[in-house]
Amino acid sequence: GESVGLHLPTLSVQEGDNSIINCAYSNSASDYFIWYKQESGKGPQFIIDIRSNMDKRQGQRVTVLLNKTVKHLSLQIAATQPGDSAVYFCAENGSWGKLQFGAGTQVVVTP
Protein backbone atom coordinates (compact mmCIF):
# COMPACT_ATOMS: atom_id res chain seq x y z
CA GLY A 1 0.00 0.00 0.00
CA GLU A 2 0.97 3.64 -0.22
CA SER A 3 2.90 5.06 2.68
CA VAL A 4 1.51 8.17 4.31
CA GLY A 5 3.82 11.01 5.18
CA LEU A 6 7.45 11.65 4.50
CA HIS A 7 10.34 10.04 6.27
CA LEU A 8 12.41 13.12 6.98
CA PRO A 9 16.15 12.98 6.52
CA THR A 10 17.70 13.28 9.94
CA LEU A 11 20.91 14.98 10.94
CA SER A 12 22.22 13.90 14.30
CA VAL A 13 24.82 16.29 15.68
CA GLN A 14 26.66 16.53 18.96
CA GLU A 15 26.15 19.61 21.06
CA GLY A 16 28.85 22.14 20.26
CA ASP A 17 29.55 20.79 16.78
CA ASN A 18 28.64 22.59 13.58
CA SER A 19 25.61 21.48 11.54
CA ILE A 20 25.22 21.68 7.80
CA ILE A 21 21.77 21.24 6.28
CA ASN A 22 21.41 21.01 2.53
CA CYS A 23 18.59 21.82 0.17
CA ALA A 24 18.11 21.62 -3.58
CA TYR A 25 15.67 23.99 -5.21
CA SER A 26 13.87 23.56 -8.48
CA ASN A 27 13.27 26.91 -10.13
CA SER A 28 16.32 28.55 -11.65
CA ALA A 29 14.36 31.84 -11.84
CA SER A 30 13.87 32.00 -8.06
CA ASP A 31 15.59 35.05 -6.63
CA TYR A 32 14.86 34.85 -2.93
CA PHE A 33 15.35 32.00 -0.50
CA ILE A 34 14.53 31.57 3.16
CA TRP A 35 15.42 29.05 5.84
CA TYR A 36 12.77 28.27 8.43
CA LYS A 37 12.98 26.34 11.69
CA GLN A 38 9.94 24.43 12.90
CA GLU A 39 9.71 23.07 16.41
CA SER A 40 7.17 20.42 17.25
CA GLY A 41 3.63 21.80 17.30
CA LYS A 42 4.68 25.29 16.21
CA GLY A 43 4.67 27.35 13.05
CA PRO A 44 7.74 27.86 10.86
CA GLN A 45 10.08 30.46 12.31
CA PHE A 46 12.24 32.64 10.07
CA ILE A 47 15.97 32.05 10.48
CA ILE A 48 17.77 33.74 7.62
CA ASP A 49 17.23 34.70 4.00
CA ILE A 50 19.35 35.31 0.94
CA ARG A 51 18.77 36.90 -2.43
CA SER A 52 20.12 35.51 -5.66
CA ASN A 53 22.63 38.34 -6.10
CA MET A 54 24.54 36.96 -3.11
CA ASP A 55 26.23 33.64 -2.51
CA LYS A 56 26.68 33.89 1.23
CA ARG A 57 24.96 35.59 4.12
CA GLN A 58 25.73 35.39 7.81
CA GLY A 59 23.53 35.80 10.83
CA GLN A 60 23.98 35.03 14.46
CA ARG A 61 25.48 31.51 14.53
CA VAL A 62 23.97 30.78 11.11
CA THR A 63 25.30 31.09 7.60
CA VAL A 64 23.43 30.46 4.37
CA LEU A 65 25.28 29.58 1.18
CA LEU A 66 23.70 29.76 -2.25
CA ASN A 67 25.07 28.01 -5.31
CA LYS A 68 22.94 29.05 -8.26
CA THR A 69 24.90 26.95 -10.72
CA VAL A 70 23.69 23.73 -9.14
CA LYS A 71 20.56 25.19 -7.51
CA HIS A 72 21.72 24.34 -4.02
CA LEU A 73 21.30 26.03 -0.66
CA SER A 74 22.90 25.16 2.62
CA LEU A 75 22.41 26.31 6.18
CA GLN A 76 25.31 26.10 8.57
CA ILE A 77 24.69 26.33 12.30
CA ALA A 78 27.75 27.00 14.41
CA ALA A 79 28.16 25.45 17.87
CA THR A 80 24.84 23.60 17.72
CA GLN A 81 22.81 23.77 20.93
CA PRO A 82 19.95 21.60 22.25
CA GLY A 83 17.53 24.42 21.38
CA ASP A 84 18.49 23.97 17.73
CA SER A 85 16.71 20.60 17.62
CA ALA A 86 13.88 21.06 15.12
CA VAL A 87 12.90 20.48 11.51
CA TYR A 88 14.58 22.88 9.10
CA PHE A 89 12.98 23.83 5.81
CA CYS A 90 14.36 25.78 2.92
CA ALA A 91 11.84 27.74 0.89
CA GLU A 92 12.04 29.53 -2.44
CA ASN A 93 10.00 32.63 -2.98
CA GLY A 94 7.79 32.71 -6.02
CA SER A 95 5.19 35.02 -7.46
CA TRP A 96 3.11 37.11 -5.05
CA GLY A 97 5.28 35.98 -2.14
CA LYS A 98 4.24 32.35 -2.44
CA LEU A 99 6.73 30.07 -0.71
CA GLN A 100 7.65 26.65 -2.08
CA PHE A 101 8.95 24.58 0.82
CA GLY A 102 11.41 21.74 0.64
CA ALA A 103 10.84 18.43 2.38
CA GLY A 104 12.67 19.39 5.58
CA THR A 105 15.54 17.98 7.61
CA GLN A 106 15.14 16.86 11.20
CA VAL A 107 18.09 18.02 13.31
CA VAL A 108 18.65 16.11 16.53
CA VAL A 109 21.20 17.52 18.94
CA THR A 110 22.74 14.98 21.28
CA PRO A 111 24.57 15.85 24.49
Next chain:
Amino acid sequence: EPEVTQTPSHQVTQMGQEVILRCVPISNHLYFYWYRQILGQKVEFLVSFYNNEISEKSEIFDDQFSVERPDGSNFTLKIRSTKLEDSAMYFCASSEQGGTEAFFGQGTRLTVV
Protein backbone atom coordinates in the same frame (compact mmCIF):
# COMPACT_ATOMS: atom_id res chain seq x y z
CA GLU B 1 7.59 41.85 18.93
CA PRO B 2 4.68 41.81 16.45
CA GLU B 3 3.36 38.37 15.61
CA VAL B 4 0.73 36.60 13.57
CA THR B 5 -1.98 35.15 15.79
CA GLN B 6 -4.34 32.34 14.90
CA THR B 7 -7.50 31.04 16.52
CA PRO B 8 -8.53 28.49 17.50
CA SER B 9 -5.41 26.48 18.20
CA HIS B 10 -7.34 23.25 17.71
CA GLN B 11 -10.63 22.65 15.94
CA VAL B 12 -12.47 19.34 15.75
CA THR B 13 -15.29 19.15 13.26
CA GLN B 14 -17.53 16.55 11.70
CA MET B 15 -17.13 15.66 8.06
CA GLY B 16 -19.33 17.87 5.89
CA GLN B 17 -19.39 20.76 8.35
CA GLU B 18 -18.11 24.23 7.60
CA VAL B 19 -15.16 25.63 9.52
CA ILE B 20 -13.66 29.10 9.68
CA LEU B 21 -10.06 29.52 10.72
CA ARG B 22 -9.08 32.96 11.88
CA CYS B 23 -5.88 34.92 11.68
CA VAL B 24 -4.69 38.36 12.67
CA PRO B 25 -1.69 39.23 10.49
CA ILE B 26 1.01 41.71 11.51
CA SER B 27 -0.54 45.15 11.26
CA ASN B 28 1.63 46.85 8.63
CA HIS B 29 1.83 43.80 6.38
CA LEU B 30 0.17 43.85 2.99
CA TYR B 31 0.43 40.24 1.84
CA PHE B 32 -1.39 37.39 3.54
CA TYR B 33 -1.16 33.66 3.06
CA TRP B 34 -2.59 30.35 4.13
CA TYR B 35 -0.52 27.19 4.16
CA ARG B 36 -1.28 23.73 5.39
CA GLN B 37 0.84 20.91 6.72
CA ILE B 38 -0.43 17.37 6.88
CA LEU B 39 1.13 15.52 9.81
CA GLY B 40 4.74 14.60 9.05
CA GLN B 41 4.76 16.28 5.66
CA LYS B 42 6.09 19.53 4.28
CA VAL B 43 4.34 22.86 4.39
CA GLU B 44 2.14 23.41 1.32
CA PHE B 45 0.99 26.70 -0.13
CA LEU B 46 -2.76 27.24 -0.36
CA VAL B 47 -3.40 30.87 -1.25
CA SER B 48 -1.96 34.36 -1.25
CA PHE B 49 -4.04 37.49 -0.79
CA TYR B 50 -3.16 41.08 -1.62
CA ASN B 51 -5.15 44.25 -2.05
CA ASN B 52 -8.34 42.50 -0.97
CA GLU B 53 -8.20 39.78 -3.55
CA ILE B 54 -6.62 36.41 -4.16
CA SER B 55 -3.34 36.85 -6.01
CA GLU B 56 -2.44 33.20 -6.37
CA LYS B 57 -3.83 29.85 -5.30
CA SER B 58 -2.70 26.25 -5.48
CA GLU B 59 -4.48 23.20 -6.84
CA ILE B 60 -5.41 22.30 -3.27
CA PHE B 61 -7.42 25.51 -2.94
CA ASP B 62 -10.55 24.30 -4.71
CA ASP B 63 -14.13 25.57 -4.54
CA GLN B 64 -14.50 24.29 -0.98
CA PHE B 65 -12.04 26.93 0.21
CA SER B 66 -12.47 30.66 0.44
CA VAL B 67 -10.61 33.52 2.12
CA GLU B 68 -11.79 36.83 3.36
CA ARG B 69 -10.49 39.94 5.04
CA PRO B 70 -13.73 41.05 6.69
CA ASP B 71 -12.22 44.06 8.45
CA GLY B 72 -8.87 45.80 8.78
CA SER B 73 -7.32 43.19 11.00
CA ASN B 74 -8.71 39.68 10.45
CA PHE B 75 -7.96 37.24 7.67
CA THR B 76 -10.05 34.08 7.52
CA LEU B 77 -9.97 30.74 5.75
CA LYS B 78 -13.30 28.99 5.29
CA ILE B 79 -13.68 25.36 4.35
CA ARG B 80 -17.28 24.86 3.24
CA SER B 81 -17.77 21.14 3.57
CA THR B 82 -14.87 19.49 5.34
CA LYS B 83 -13.47 16.13 4.28
CA LEU B 84 -11.36 13.73 6.29
CA GLU B 85 -8.33 14.62 4.18
CA ASP B 86 -8.64 18.27 5.23
CA SER B 87 -7.22 17.26 8.61
CA ALA B 88 -3.95 19.16 8.93
CA MET B 89 -2.24 22.09 10.56
CA TYR B 90 -3.24 25.32 8.88
CA PHE B 91 -0.80 28.20 9.06
CA CYS B 92 -1.49 31.81 8.35
CA ALA B 93 1.42 34.03 7.34
CA SER B 94 1.95 37.64 6.39
CA SER B 95 4.70 39.71 4.82
CA GLU B 96 5.32 43.40 4.21
CA GLN B 97 5.89 42.86 0.53
CA GLY B 98 5.71 39.88 -1.80
CA GLY B 99 9.44 39.32 -1.81
CA THR B 100 10.20 39.78 1.85
CA GLU B 101 10.24 37.41 4.79
CA ALA B 102 6.93 35.87 5.73
CA PHE B 103 6.02 35.48 9.38
CA PHE B 104 3.93 32.51 10.39
CA GLY B 105 1.36 32.04 13.11
CA GLN B 106 1.39 29.08 15.47
CA GLY B 107 -1.23 27.28 13.41
CA THR B 108 -4.66 25.78 13.85
CA ARG B 109 -4.81 22.01 14.08
CA LEU B 110 -7.94 20.94 12.20
CA THR B 111 -9.23 17.44 12.87
CA VAL B 112 -12.10 16.20 10.74
CA VAL B 113 -13.90 13.17 12.13
